Amino acid sequence: MNRVYLKNDTQNSFFGYELGYSDTLNSLLGTSYQKALYNGNITGTVWRSKGDGQLRKYDYSYDAAGRLLSALPNLPMALSTSRQV
Numbered sequence: 001m002n003r004v005y006l007k008n009d010t011q012n013s014f015f016g017y018e019l020g021y022s023d024t025l026n027s028l029l030g031t032s033y034q035k036a037l038y039n040g041n042i043t044g045t046v047w048r049s050k051g052d053g054q055l056r057k058y059d060y061s062y063d064a065a066g067r068l069l070s071a072l073p074n075l076p077m078a079l080s081t082s083r084q085v
Helices: 003-007
Strands: 015-020 044-049 055-062 068-074
Touching: none
Parallel strands: none
Antiparallel strands: 015 044, 044 055, 055 068
């Protein structure tokens, strides 16, 4: 959804995001997701909203049964919080 807005925040867009699954390279930021997943789970997400225009990235981790364990912020532009499930 609106991946161009992630690269260039001068557009008249309100939100843009990318979900990572089996690819480890985030093509928009040139960084890597934590781990490639091939079972349908989301390995990470990157987004930008119009409010503050900051890029944010989270890497997700799962247990052996595929249940979400944590969502960890990554990169200096991310929020500095982490939530354990």
